[in-house]
Amino acid sequence: MEEVKTLAEFDAFEHPMELELGDGEGGEEDNDGDNNSKEADDEDEDEDEEGEEEEEEEDGSGEYKFQFGAEMDPLAFTEEDALGRQPYQQFEHLEHQYEALAAKKRKAPALPPSEIPAKKSRQEDRQEDGPGASYDEILEAMNYGMRRKSRKLKKRGRRKGSQSKVSSELKRKLGDATLHYAHGRYEEAKLVLREVIRLSPNLPDPYHTLGLIYNAMGDKKRAMNFYMLAAHLSPKDASLWNLLVAWSTEQGDRKQTRYCLSKAIKADPEDLSLRFHRASIYIELGDYQKAAEQYEQIARLRPNDVGVLKTAVQFYSKCGKHECSVGILEDYLKNHPTEADLSVIHLLAVIHMEDNAHLKALDLIEWAKQRYFIGKQMPLNLNIKAGICHLHLGHIEEAEIIFRAVQSENASQHPDIVTEVADSLMTLEYYESALKYYMMLVGDDNKNKGYLHLRIAECYVFLRERVQAIEYFYKAVNELEDSVDARLTLSSILLEDGKDDEAVSVLSPPKESGDSSSGTPKSWWLSSKIKLKLCQIYRAKGSLEACVDVIFPLIRETLFLKSVQPKVKVRRRLSKSVLNQRIKVVDDHQTDTIFHGFKPVALASDLSKAARAKKLLRKKEMLKEAKKAAALASGADWKSDDSDSEFPEEHVYREPPLPDLLKDEEHLCLIVDLCKALISLQRYWDALEIINLCLKLASSTLSVEKKGELQALGAQVGYNIADPIHGFDCARSIVSQHPYSFAAWNCYYKVISRLDNRHSKHSKFLNHMRAKHKDCIPPIIIAGHQFTTISHHQDAAREYLEAYKLMPDNQLINLCVGSAIVNVALGFRLLNKHQCVLQGMAFLHNNLRLSGNSQEALFNFGRACHHVGLVSEAAIYYQRVLDTHEDDYPIPKLPNENLDPVENRKPGYCDLRREAAYNLHLIYKNSGAHDLARQILKDYCTV
Structure with a gap:
């Protein structure tokens, strides 16, 4: 027999522990007395070794047994060591290390005496074993500090009196403690038991008695602690482990329950209820693979319990271990060559078919038929399975022969089998045959009528029989109210038949229903697919307002959730x-x-x-x-807030209704169309909210075209709402992209003209554009316009003249320069007013020349003459305006901006004859020609 090795002070533990490993479990060391005499140790050594040897012969479990070291205080066992490890963590680590050493020792080949190599030096040993300590050094460290083992030959067999290792003094103390406990003197009992533990720390009896005492005192936690120690010192005591299992279950501690169950199973391997309990713990933890392994172990102990076997297969399949499921079922069939449970054969065939191994499933059914059904009729479910396998393998005729066993007469008795046949036929696109089997079940009290009607309708769709398909789709929708796919398919068929109103009614929630009173919408209506489909129908019909009402809440919610929540799913902050x-x-x-x-x-x-x-x-x-x-420190009162509601539920991550809204090109077009529709309906704030959210969330991923469209729409909204500051960013972005576009600058100035002239963002941006694009004329003109609005005509003239240097032949620049110089001439401080007026008139005349004597240029020149008091010249030019007809011209649009019918003006909105007539009548009136003034008003200004 292999010599028993004892491990102490392994891995630099602060408190030494003894673990014994051998062919048997190992015996307990007798620590009776103070052990002050070396002779006493030598006398007891042989007896202890013989006791160990006897117990090795009695128990061949090959496991170690936990024992306290001589320097360890058991009552302080819950304290951490210097490394911060709990005692049981040290124990577990030590166990793993010792098992590794034992495995290495078992793997070492046994050599005959003649082949044992000569003793090597320590350095050679290290080089051979690799880096780190050698095997001999590890064994030496294991035996370090332990008593020297006797080299005497051990005697075989049991020595008389070796069973009892408790001295008479300890027995007397244990008896006294028991009496104290029986009479309710718990403190005296605890004192005696602590003394017993000091003398013999590896004796389980005092820990068990202390557990009884604390349980009687109502301290169940401490009682369980001492029961745990007693159980570890007597690991074969199944009753203690069962008690710990019950208490752990009562406390709801699944971890502790499972650990105690493992120990209880080792103590009593025959108790299958413990294994069932441990399997249930694995199921609660969601570890289905270990649960399946537990049921597989139970099935080996109870080979005839098919229910346990099927449960193991179920959990193996649940965690994707199909090969394990197949192996278990095949082993069962091998062990039952003459008679087997049919459900096992059926289950194995189903697993093969789910793995698309139809040939294996067919071979299994044929093998079962030859083995178990000689001279008997094959069960219908197995026979149908064989037919389905033939069908998938392309053996159509064999499958049809087998399916003939299912007829209309007995179809109601086997609805599941009929449905399985029909589903298989439909999967393989045999729609007519599938429809025949589905129709066998129509009219029966089938629980799955909705599914049946849906499959029938799908068959009619593939067979291009729309009328029947619509009929059964309606039946399926009535039975399956929450089926989104059924409603979508039905609406598509109705649209193809031109029944738009019916399609809308199918996709619209009922106006009066039981859910409307409670305010809870139908679950199918919450589907984004339904709303997108309904929106498409409304767009095709031209129902702009209805389309917006459907899709706007969906898109707004999606953009809002994406903006307030990070891109990565984060969990809520827990209480x-x-x-x-x-x-x-x-x-x-x-x-x-x-x-x-x-x-x-x-x-x-x-x-x-x-x-x-x-x-x-x-x-x-x-x-x-x-x-x-x-x-x-500040002298304030401290109030702790430990409420559980500090992190409300609204911080929980919510999945947006349209997760790919800003990635899908079709959805982006839908957003642009929605914004245009909102602007057409004058819902400017809603449109601006959608535009800003899109530009914020997808500024870097949007295409240039889509980004430009959204910015143009944002600028359009900006000069239509009460507060144009919200459209400033969009207008600024457009100008930045098109710095030399007069249309873009027109839009920008249209927004700016409604803002404060000293708006900081505008001033900075304008200076930036002028510095970046020195030859860009629009920002110079805008600066001149702003000086004009605050009556700084000299500064305005300076800006306009700078623009005139860059583009002298531009009509607008000549007009602006002339107007500014005329206004400067009317100032009080100017000395050469007449010369300044002539210069201004020269620029206005140049504008008249460049425009080809257009109506607008004539009016502007006449108005300038009127302004400086040249009424005769003003009357002449006003009369020329009345004699000129001007055609309407379109208002300049932004880049990517479509013509909007709402902005179409009435005919004549570019004609200035009414303005010229009114000014002319003022001249006539002031000159005394009242009749002529009245006639001018009658001819041109009468509605």
Whole structure:
């Protein structure tokens, strides 16, 4: 027999522990007395080794047994070590290390004495074993500090009296403690038991008695701590582990429950209820693979329990382990060569068919027929499965022969089988045959009428029989109210038949329903697909307002959620109660439990959540202490706010109705059309909100064309709303993209003209554009216009003349220069007024020449003469305006701006004869020609 090795002070632990490993479980060391005498140790050594050997022969489990070291205080077992590790964490780490050493030792080949190599030096040993400590050094470290083992030959067999290792003194103390407990003297009992633990820390009886005492005192937590210690020191005591399982379950601690269940199963492998319980714990944790493994183990212990076998297969399939499911079922069939449960064959065939292994499924059914159904009729469900396999393999005739077993007479008795046949035919595009089997079930009290009618309608669609398809689609929609796809398909068919109103009614929510009273809409109406389809129908019909009412809330909600929520899904900030609940997975905050320190029993995601929760709680506590210190330092009263509602539910991430709104080209066109429709309906603020959100969220991803369209619409909205500042950014962006476009600058000035002239953004932008584009005329003219509006005519003339240098033949610039110089001439400080008037008239005459004596130029020249008092010349030019007819011309539009019928003016909106007539009548009236003035008004200014 292999010699038993004892491990102590391994891996630099502060408190040494002893773990014994061998062919058997190992015996307990007798720590009776103070052990002050070396002779006493030598006398007991042989007996202990023989006891160990006897127990090795009794138990061949090959597991180690936990024992306290001589220098360890069991009552302080919940304290952390210098590295911050709990005692059980150290124990688990030590266990893994020892198992690794044991595995390495078992793998070492046994050599005959003649082939044992000579002893090598320590350096050679290290070079051979690789970097780090050699195997001999590890064994030496394992035996360091332990008692020297006797080299005497061990005797085989049981020694008399080796079963009892408790001295008479300890027995007397345990008896006294039991009497104290029985008479309710708990404190005296605890004192005695602590003394017993000091003398013999590896004796489980005092821990068990302390558990009874604390349980009687009502301290169930401490009771469980001592029961846990007693259970570890007597790991084969199944009753203790079962008690711990029950208490852990009662506390709702799944981690602790599962650990205790594992120990209880090792103590009593025959108790299958424990394995069932552990499997249920795995299911609660969502670890279906381990749950399936547990049920597979149970199935091996109960090979005839088909229910357990099928449950294992179910959970293997749930986690995608189809090969494991197939292996379990195939093993069952191999172990039952003469008689097997038909449901196992059916289940295995279904798994093969789900994996598209129809040939395997067919071979399995044929094998089962030859093995189990010789001279018997094959069950209908297996026979139909064979027919479906033939159908997928292209054996149409064989499949039809098998499907003949299902007729209209017995179809109502097997609706699931008939539906399975029809679905298979439809999947393979045999629509006529599928329709025949579906129609067998029509009229029966079938729970799935909606699904049946939907499949029938789909068959009629593929067979191009629209009337029947519409009829059954209506039936399916009535049965399946929340079926979005059914409504969409039905509406498409109705549109193809020209029944637009019916399609709208199918997609529109009912006006009067049970849900309307409660204010809860139908669930299918919340689908974005339904609203998009309805919007398309309204657009095609030209129902602009109805289209906007449907699609605007959907797009607005999507853009709003994308703007207020980050691109990455973030979880809501959790309250302290939720964080504490997550930490329970690892119980790191419960330092007074003996079970603290075991490897956490939970999924990796749960452990990660628990770690983050612990950090968040620590951070919150530090922040709370900092606030408290600051409040106390300032002399204010400190009020703690530990409410659970500090992070409301509205901070939870919500998925937008249209996640790809700003990525899909069709959706972007829909946004542009929506904004145009909103502007046409004069819902300017709604349009501006959509435009700004789109430009903010997708400024870098929008195409130049779409971005330009949205900015043009934003600028158009800007000069139509009460506060044009909201359209300033759009107008500025257009000008930045088209700095030499007069239409873009016209739009910009149209927005700016309604703002304060000293608007900071405008001034900075205008100076930037003039500095960047020195030859750009519009910003110079705009600067001159602004000086004119505040009557700084000299500054305005200077700006206009600068523009005149760049473009002397421009009509507008000549007009502006002439007007500014004329206004300068009317000032009080100018000495050479007549010369200045002549210069201004020269520029106005130049404008008249460049325009080809247009009506507008004639009116402007006459108005200038009228302004400076040259009424005779003004009357002449006003009369020429009355004699000239001017055709209307379109108002300049922005880049990418479409002509809007709302902006169309009445005929004659470019004619200035009414203005000229009115000014002329004023001249006649002031000169005394009242009849002539009255006639002018009658001819040109009468409606």
